[in-house]
Amino acid sequence: MAGMVLQPDVVSSGKDERATDEDFAKEEEEEEDDEECPELIPAPAGTQGGRIPVTVITGYLGAGKTTLLNYILTEQHGKRIAVILNEFGEGSALEQVLAVKQTGALYEEWLELRNGCLCCTVKDSGLLAIESLLQKKGRFDYILLETTGLADPVAVASVFWVDANLGSDVYLDGVITVVDAKYGLEHLLEKKPDGLVNEAARQAGLADIILLNKVDLATWEERERLKGLLRNVNALAKIIETQRARVNLDFVLDLHSFDNCASVGLRERLSQLETQEGAATHGHLDQSIRSVTFEVPGSVTQSALDAFLQDLLWEKKMLNEEGHCMEVLRLKGLVPLACERKIVLVQGVRELFDQEETPMDWPESRHRHCRFIIIDTQAPPKV
Numbered sequence: 001m002a003g004m005v006l007q008p009d010v011v012s013s014g015k016d017e018r019a020t021d022e023d024f025a026k027e028e029e030e031e032e033d034d035e036e037c038p039e040l041i042p043a044p045a046g047t048q049g050g051r052i053p054v055t056v057i058t059g060y061l062g063a064g065k066t067t068l069l070n071y072i073l074t075e076q077h078g079k080r081i082a083v084i085l086n087e088f089g090e091g092s093a094l095e096q097v098l099a100v101k102q103t104g105a106l107y108e109e110w111l112e113l114r115n116g117c118l119c120c121t122v123k124d125s126g127l128l129a130i131e132s133l134l135q136k137k138g139r140f141d142y143i144l145l146e147t148t149g150l151a152d153p154v155a156v157a158s159v160f161w162v163d164a165n166l167g168s169d170v171y172l173d174g175v176i177t178v179v180d181a182k183y184g185l186e187h188l189l190e191k192k193p194d195g196l197v198n199e200a201a202r203q204a205g206l207a208d209i210i211l212l213n214k215v216d217l218a219t220w221e222e223r224e225r226l227k228g229l230l231r232n233v234n235a236l237a238k239i240i241e242t243q244r245a246r247v248n249l250d251f252v253l254d255l256h257s258f259d260n261c262a263s264v265g266l267r268e269r270l271s272q273l274e275t276q277e278g279a280a281t282h283g284h285l286d287q288s289i290r291s292v293t294f295e296v297p298g299s300v301t302q303s304a305l306d307a308f309l310q311d312l313l314w315e316k317k318m319l320n321e322e323g324h325c326m327e328v329l330r331l332k333g334l335v336p337l338a339c340e341r342k343i344v345l346v347q348g349v350r351e352l353f354d355q356e357e358t359p360m361d362w363p364e365s366r367h368r369h370c371r372f373i374i375i376d377t378q379a380p381p382k383v
């Protein structure tokens with residue numbers, strides 16, 4: 001199979017197309033049925049069919065994660081929030097989860113805040129903590145999960161994303177990465193020994209929202225340089241400057257970043273992808289993680305799209321500028337399918353991907369094209 005499978009307008013007969021799409025729609029219907037959770041408890045506001053949103057808060061040591069948590073907890077948001085302080089280490093998070101599960105170790109502490117927010121601090125590997133929390137279902141309607149400063153948040157995010165598709169009681173709402181405005185550049189550019197990832201870059205690469213915190217400590221020039229690098233790493237994330245992590249909570253909670261069928265924020269995401277031309281190509285700094293915009297004119301068939309995603313995410317056959325196989329940290333794509341008016345939104349985290357037809361039609365007046373923003377973690381060759 002060739003490395004580049006996604007070809008524009010590789011249109012088979014309309015009948016074949018319809019047959020494929022019907023199958024696909026049927027599968028989706030079945031999946032939706034599976035996802036339905038037979039809960040008798042009415043869904044609290046802000047949840048999706050009774051499922052509870054999880055926001056992952058990550059960021060380098062001392063960037064301001066706890067400050068953000070405390071800020072969210074004490075604000076008036078009408079939510080009952082449970083907090084999980086995540087002890088995932090650098091290595092295999094899942095192995096750690098299993099290890100903890102066997103020993104059954106769990107530390108819980110409940111705290112009632114004045115604003116009605118119920119704060120449960122669970123110092124434990126994430127999954128067990130979530131299971132334990134869910135036994136108290138009804139007492140909270142939002143989960144904030146703070147990773148440790150050196151953690152790789154990708155494992156945590158993948159678990160919740162997959163879990164939601166398996167019919168779990170929780171879903172991943174978004175990843176917030178807090179970056180230190182003063183020292184963030186240093187953290188991002190820090191060279192790691194061979195084979196080791198730069199945690200700060202990885203955390204920024206996965207973010208839906210990047211909070212550039214401690215703006216009081218950095219000059220305008222320092223912040224602009226850092227923002228340039230962050231955009232280079234992650235063209236998908238929105239960057240918000242903060243002091244003491246004070247941010248409008250609408251920008252960090254209930255983002256629905258990972259569920260394509262939610263209409264909340266969808267238009268914004270689509271237009272974001274539409275206007276991001278060239279955003280990823282400026283400032284060629286030496287870095288191991290960066291955004292790449294990939295565009296193909298015309299529309300594609302469903303089978304061509306599937307083959308492309310499999311080649312990119314599973315077979316690792318797509319090459320980056322340096323001729324290295326791309327290693328995707330995150331991906332979002334906007335794809336008009338051949339013979340269809342609707343646009344498909346594609347999301348990926350590492351090897352996982354998901355496609356969902358959006359309620360939006362491709363505008364008649366515009367030329368069709370497929371656009372992907374890929375956050376590639378493959379390091380460029382050493383000079």
Ligand SMILES: Nc1nc2c(ncn2[C@@H]2O[C@H](COP(=O)(O)OP(=O)(O)OP(=O)(O)O)[C@@H](O)[C@H]2O)c(=O)[nH]1
Pocket residue numbers: 059060061062063064065066067068148149213214215216217242243244245
């Ligand atoms: N000057 C200044 N200090 C801040 C700001 N935000 C947080 N801090 C301080 O920075 C220090 C670290 O903040 P934390 O919120 O504990 O950072 P963290 O990311 O949770 O740290 P770790 O859990 O150790 O990784 C604290 O002393 C905060 O008071 C800010 O905007 N400006």
